[in-house]
Amino acid sequence: MSALAAEHQALNMGQGFPGFAMDQSLIDRVHHYMSAGYNQYSPMAGVPALRDRVSQIIQAQHGHCYDPATEITITAGATQAIFTAISALVHEDDEVILFAPAYDCYAPAIELQGAKCVWMNLHWPDYQIEWDHFKKLINHKTRMVIINSPHNPSGRMMSHHDMEQLTHLLDGSDIVLLSDEVYEHLVFDDQTHCSASRYPGLRDRSLIVGSFGKTLHCTGWKTGYIAGPEKLMTEFRKVHQYNVFVANTPIQYAIADHLEDPNTYLGLSAFYQAKRDRFCDGLRDSAWNLMDCQGTYFQNLQYTNLSSTGDIEFAQHLTIAHKITAIPCSVFYPDHCDEQVLRFCFAKTDADIDKAIQLLNAIQP
Numbered sequence: 001m002s003a004l005a006a007e008h009q010a011l012n013m014g015q016g017f018p019g020f021a022m023d024q025s026l027i028d029r030v031h032h033y034m035s036a037g038y039n040q041y042s043p044m045a046g047v048p049a050l051r052d053r054v055s056q057i058i059q060a061q062h063g064h065c066y067d068p069a070t071e072i073t074i075t076a077g078a079t080q081a082i083f084t085a086i087s088a089l090v091h092e093d094d095e096v097i098l099f100a101p102a103y104d105c106y107a108p109a110i111e112l113q114g115a116k117c118v119w120m121n122l123h124w125p126d127y128q129i130e131w132d133h134f135k136k137l138i139n140h141k142t143r144m145v146i147i148n149s150p151h152n153p154s155g156r157m158m159s160h161h162d163m164e165q166l167t168h169l170l171d172g173s174d175i176v177l178l179s180d181e182v183y184e185h186l187v188f189d190d191q192t193h194c195s196a197s198r199y200p201g202l203r204d205r206s207l208i209v210g211s212f213g214k215t216l217h218c219t220g221w222k223t224g225y226i227a228g229p230e231k232l233m234t235e236f237r238k239v240h241q242y243n244v245f246v247a248n249t250p251i252q253y254a255i256a257d258h259l260e261d262p263n264t265y266l267g268l269s270a271f272y273q274a275k276r277d278r279f280c281d282g283l284r285d286s287a288w289n290l291m292d293c294q295g296t297y298f299q300n301l302q303y304t305n306l307s308s309t310g311d312i313e314f315a316q317h318l319t320i321a322h323k324i325t326a327i328p329c330s331v332f333y334p335d336h337c338d339e340q341v342l343r344f345c346f347a348k349t350d351a352d353i354d355k356a357i358q359l360l361n362a363i364q365p
């Protein structure tokens with residue numbers, strides 16, 4: 001869709017990255033460390049100062065202290081953390097339960113191990129998990145469950161009730177939970193992000209993945225982290241060592257300094273909530289159906305009042321005829337379930353959001 005957007009000079013609200021500048025002081029900090037000679041390999045698990053910082057932030061937010069020495073590893077982005085975790089813990093003939101729509105990097109990693117994806121589809125408009133159905137998917141081959149909250153592409157968050165159900169259903173098993181929490185600081189309407197690290201019955205079986213790219217508006221830096229109990233982290237690091245060995249050194253030092261000020265991440269929810277509200281308020285009286293976005297920087301819109309065409313075709317039509325690009329949500333389902341929903345990324349300048357509103361309001365049935 002991004003290639004099509006470029007070809008037709010359409011406003012790209014599809015791909016999930018910020019359309020505005022990141023904090024210059026963080027760039028200056030990287031420059032400082034590069035100039036000061038911090039340009040060689042860091043320790044395999046990451047720069048200690050950044051591991052300490054991640055541990056402090058998780059403890060302050062969720063009340064659990066991960067040991068920076070043995071329970072936190074800095075990675076080359078969340079994608080690498082996810083791939084490495086799956087490679088380390090999932091093997092041939094294992095089964096992994098995951099929810100669709102899903103971010104695209106989980107399934108290929110599972111299949112590369114010779115393991116099987118066991119999908120559970122969630123649906124517009126609330127993408128609720130039917131836990132009775134989930135229970136039926138668990139068997140002796142189940143090795144891992146992958147959750148993602150706040151969730152890309154729906155913007156839904158796992159509730160306390162969901163996490164309790166999950167705790168209960170995994171109790172007594174040796175199933176690993178891979179919890180993709182890259183949008184952990186983009187949570188709206190004063191809700192609490194129910195991190196797996198909050199739940200004693202989950203955290204001993206969980207690897208939790210974060211991404212500084214999402215938190216610090218620098219997706220191209222590809223720096224993230226993974227946190228989990230030592231027994232799982234030991235396995236993770238066995239693969240990490242040969243998969244990537246270390247993440248970028250000067251960036252790690254700079255991020256450790258930058259995150260000393262909690263406002264760098266605590267202000268994010270208000271910042272993005274204002275953008276979500278601007279986008280949604282501008283479409284409130286339109287023919288588009290709006291989903292309630294609880295977190296992330298994605299707003300899903302359903303177009304059943306506008307057209308009956310499939311979502312891929314409609315997204316292409318929007319790009320070519322109306323000069324605005326979104327991602328058709330069927331691509332996030334393995335069976336291409338098409339609910340005529342498009343995902344829009346509102347991590348854009350206010351001017352671009354206003355332009356998007358204008359373009360979308362102009363579309364008639």
Ligand SMILES: Cc1ncc(COP(=O)(O)O)c(C=O)c1O
Pocket residue numbers: 016076077078079080103148151152180182210211212213214219222223224
């Ligand atoms: C749900 C989810 N997980 C992981 C990632 C990848 O994060 P990173 O860029 O740090 O690899 C993304 C990026 O869009 C995402 O949306």
